Amino acid sequence: MAPKNRLFLGSFVHSKALDELEYLHNAVVCVDTSGTIVAVERECDEARAKEILFPRLGWDMDDVEVVTAQKGQFFFPGFIDTHLHAPQYPNVGIFGNSTLLDWLNTYTFPIEASLSDPARARQVYTRVIRKTLSHGTTCAAYYATIDVPSTNLLADLCLAAGQRALVGRVCMDQFSPDYYRDSSPESALAATCESIAHIRRADPSMSLVRPIITPRFAPSCSVPLMRQLGQLAAETQLPIQTHISENGAEIATVKKLFPPSATSAQDDSYAAVYDAMGLLTERTILAHAVHLTEAEAELVAARNAKVSHCPCSNTALTSGAARMRWLLDKGIVCGLGTDMSGGYSPSILAAARHAVLVSRHRAMGRPGAEGEREKLSVEEVLFLATRGGAQVVGLEGKVGGFEVGMEWDAQLVGLGMVDEEGNAEEDGGDVDVFGWQGWEDMIPKWVYNGDDRNTKKVWVKGRLVHERK
Amino acid sequence: MAPKNRLFLGSFVHSKALDELEYLHNAVVCVDTSGTIVAVERECDEARAKEILFPRLGWDMDDVEVVTAQKGQFFFPGFIDTHLHAPQYPNVGIFGNSTLLDWLNTYTFPIEASLSDPARARQVYTRVIRKTLSHGTTCAAYYATIDVPSTNLLADLCLAAGQRALVGRVCMDQFSPDYYRDSSPESALAATCESIAHIRRADPSMSLVRPIITPRFAPSCSVPLMRQLGQLAAETQLPIQTHISENGAEIATVKKLFPPSATSAQDDSYAAVYDAMGLLTERTILAHAVHLTEAEAELVAARNAKVSHCPCSNTALTSGAARMRWLLDKGIVCGLGTDMSGGYSPSILAAARHAVLVSRHRAMGRPGAEGEREKLSVEEVLFLATRGGAQVVGLEGKVGGFEVGMEWDAQLVGLGMVDEEGNAEEDGGDVDVFGWQGWEDMIPKWVYNGDDRNTKKVWVKGRLVHERK
Structure with missing residues (x-):
């Protein structure tokens, strides 16, 4: 079925700034057949849109699909998961006390x-794509495995399902078990190039699925491998994803494995190692960044590398409570990651909620204004989940908000409205809105208790990719 | 419809000890018409139950209802929510940075x-009872409000819905707004007695709903009011619920309002104030207990008072991370509370999950074995949610496990089984179990990602009180 021009009607909510949501009520958004937003009009309805917008857009009155957000519903930008491991999905929730x-x-x-x-x-990749789409994740930065055919399959499945994705074949040639490692830097590089070539063939415009260079993390990569991947990134201008400073023992391992004598880095810090390898770039996604030193954070900021904050994982694995306010104050661009299966939840909304909660654990014991500053608000974590994530994956200006020229990556969110007898529709999930409550209550209620039951429909680049039955 | 004798078949999981779950597979549990468990038999099926159990029980072969846990399903004891404020339910998720x-x-x-x-x-009480039942909460210790008729209504609605409950009319005669406070200790006491009398009339056997004496928290109660409530508790042997040591400013307020000269307490500690008022008893539920001193914890332990751990609330309101290991090591009996609406979630499963996570925040920065000791396991939080909660509300030996003589307060839990094509039934929620995963994976997956979609049926005292459509 050929895509139609579409008119979305109702309430639209998106981030205007880090700490500010913008509410567009009684608004319309026009999305053309390419999935691009071509008009945003406040205080408008279908009749008025037909009168003032359709002629300007040259749209055929009778060939436009209309999608209306009902009472208790609103359109919200799709979530961006800036860090997750697709193959680990079956293991969510399984880590014991490790x-x-x-x-x-x-x-x-x-x-x-x-x-x-x-x-x-x-089986696993089909499930993780469906599951994340059902939670409103319109774009995901995936780690696959070292295996090229299945990495390529992940890209193909994303493309078929319509999920925007960065797909990385994982590189690891040391500090890994014999049964699961690259045999040499050269073979790792060759396998990476093979996967990149496949993904470029599969989506030549790279408008939906892109390859991403993926050194697992410094400990599992030799210096030659990292250097070659850094060079590949410079040549191809492809994005890079890796981990940094997640855990104390990991950081000690980096110091031990990568003395400056081996890397020619300025020091033995984790960030300096990546920098010396050409891997700390403005197109680099650094997952975790829990224990960065002051100097490392300055270096990350200077290189304009991006951070994926993974609060569920950082808590579950007892890695630490990342200093988000400190990173944001330094101007470092941050987004959210589920980090499955270090993180237990497939939901970026759950990651946003837990980011709020972790920020409160950071605030505890810090007196007065210092503690208050640590707290992330509901508005801030929703920014990280959308606009921030878009910047992290290099799609700022393209997705993350509702503006003319951006693409329609969006979710229709519906909350449960409680009637006077105390009933609410079953599929409102745990978000119960009472009659006297307005938008300033509804959005935090969604963040604190929402789940995939509240995500009614999901679109990527204008295509409907998920709908709740 | 008169209740039938019932035969439950399949897998049963319950706590054997704080850190140990017991799995009974291919087991049967017989529940008689009064809702009491009269037989538990392992390695048994319907035919064998009829052969060996029915004659012994004197059950009519043809008049027994059979309930079978299917593949991916198991029976689990109902959850006990040891602390929540029913009237605050509409406000879940609403607290900003306060x-x-x-x-x-x-x-x-x-x-x-x-x-x-x-x-x-x-409207609100109907909704909160339905909502908590749908999450498997078979017993709840409710705070109502200062209003007697609506407090009584809450008790009536619990009785009608079949939820086991402790219902407390809130007492507060100072440090509260003029529009919402008791006018004197005497009027607060009279109103409390009025509500107690109503609940006793409504459920004379107190087998389902019991009154509970409820001084809101020390700051909002005068010394005469607390003394009178302590005396009432001694006379009636009714349980007591209140808050303790949730927040630094609150503790400072207690010290200021209640110098030993005013209370004749041994010191100005929060626990000593309650103790001097006759409110620190073995039937007392203390919510929060985040910042108890060593001496206070010793006093709580000596009085055998119980603690309701409310991790979601303690994080959301930046109250602190309660020292659960320390309390448990002192032999203090603990359960879990949602503490709605300081807590944002109606689910004790979510409270259990967050208890695990908070314990990891406690472990962070504590080196080696000391940090490891802080961590609560999945097994431990499920104990707190069931057996621990039962002890907290004075129902140990009656609910919380599957043993002969206990009452059938239970939930049928079902997880999503993923097939080879990556499909799973819609109502498995976020718990996706893959074919190769066994019970040791399924239980943590439920704890980390489960919600009310996994709670298929709920019984209290043998009565089916919730069923997912």
Whole structure:
């Protein structure tokens, strides 16, 4: 079925600034057949849109699909998950009392290795794409595995499902089990190039799915491998994703494995190692960044590298409480990541909620204004989930808000309205809105108790990619 | 319809000890018409139950209802919510960046006061009972408001819905707004007695709904009021619920309002104030207990008073991270509370999850074994949610596990089983179990990602009180 021009009607909510949401009520958004927003008009309805917008847009009156947000519903930009491991999805919630390094060996490497089985890869990747789409994730930065065919399959499945994605074939040639590692820097590079070539063939315009260069994390990459990947990134201008400063033992390992004598870095800090390898760029997504030093944060800011904040994972693996206010104050661009399966939840809304909560744990014990400053607001975490995420994955100006020229990556959110007898429709989930409550109550209620039941429809680039039955 | 004898078949999971779950597979549990468990048999099925159990129980073969847990399903004890404010339910998720004392004045007292409107009270209480039942809460210790008729209505509605409950008319004669306070200790006592009398008439056996003496918290109660309530508790042997040591400013207020000269307490600590008033008893539920001193914890332990741990609330209001390991090591009996609406979630499963996560924040920065000791396991929080909660509300030996002589307060839990194509039934919610995963994976997956969609049926005292459509 050929895409139609579409008219979206009702309430639209998006971030205007880090700490400010903008509400557009009784508004219309026109989206053309390419999925691009071509008009945004406040205080407008269908009749008025037909009168003033359609002629200007040259739209055929009778060939426009109309989608209306009902009472208790609103359009919100799609969420951007800036860090997750697709093959680990079956393991969400499974980590016991482990921390990063033992968790990798006990739970993570075995499940990743098992996805070289194409049938299992198809099963798991199909499920994780459907699951994240159902939670309103319109764009995801995926780590796949070291296996090229299944990495390519992940890209193909994203393309087929219509999820915007960055897909990275994982590179790791040391500090990893024999059964799951690259045999040499050269073979890792070759495999990466093979996957990049596949994804470029699959989506030549790279408008939906893009390859991303993925050194797993410094400990599992040799200096030659990192150097070659840094060079590849410079040549191709492709984005890069990796981990940084998640856990104390990991940081100690980096110091031990990468003395400046081995890297020619300015010091033995984690950020300096990546910088010396050509991996700390404005197109680099650094996951976690929990324990950066002052100097490292300055370096990250100077390179304009991006940070993916993964609060659920950082808590679950006892990694630490990332200093988000400090990073934001330095002007570092940040987004949110589910980091499945270090993180337990497939939902960026849950990550946003937990980002608020973790910020309160940071505030505890810090007196007065210092503690208050640590707190992230509902508005701020929703910014991170949308506009911030868009900047992190290099799609700012293209997705993350409702403005003319941007693409329609959006979700229709519906909350449960409680009637006078105390009934509410079943599929409002846990968000119960009472008659006297307005938007300033509804949005935090959604953030604190919302789930995929509240995500009624999801579009990417204008295409309807998920609808709740 | 007269209740039938019932035979439950399948897998049963319950706590055996604080850190140990017991799995009974291919088991049967027989529940008689009074809702009491009369037989538990492992390695049994319907035919064998008929052969060996029915004759012993004197059950009519043809008049027994059979309930079977299917693949991916198991029976689990109902959850016990040891602390929540029913009238505050509409406000879940609404607190902005406030902390306890300003939150009370800005959000809490106005909504509580508004429930003197009987229509609103019916709407809100109906909703909170349905909502908590749908999350598997078979027993709740409710704070109502200062209004007697609506407090009584809450008890009536619990009785009608079949939820086991402790219902307390809130006492507060100082440090509260003029529009919402008791005019004198005497009027507060009289109103409390009026509500107690109503609940005793409504459920003379107190088998389902019991009154609970409820001084809101020390700051909002005068010394004469607390003394009279302590005396009432001694005379009636009724349980008591109140708050303790939630927040720094609150503790400072207690020290200021209650010098030992005013209370004849041994010191000006929060616990000593309650103790001097006769309110620190083995039937007392103390909510929060975040900042107890060593001496206070010793006093709480000596009195065998119980603690309701409310992790979601403690984080959301930046109250602090309660020292659960320390309390448990002292032998203090603990359960979990949602503390709506300081807590944002109606779910004790969410409270259990957040208890795990908060314990990890406590572990952060504490090196080695000391940090490890802080961590609560999935097994431990499920104990707190069931057996621990039962001890807190004085129902140990009656609910919280599956043993002969206990009452059938239970939930049927079902998880989503992912097929080979990556599909799973819609109502498995976010818990996706893959074919190769066993019970040791399923239970943590439920704790980390489960919600009311996984709670298929709920029974209290043998009565089916909730069923998902």
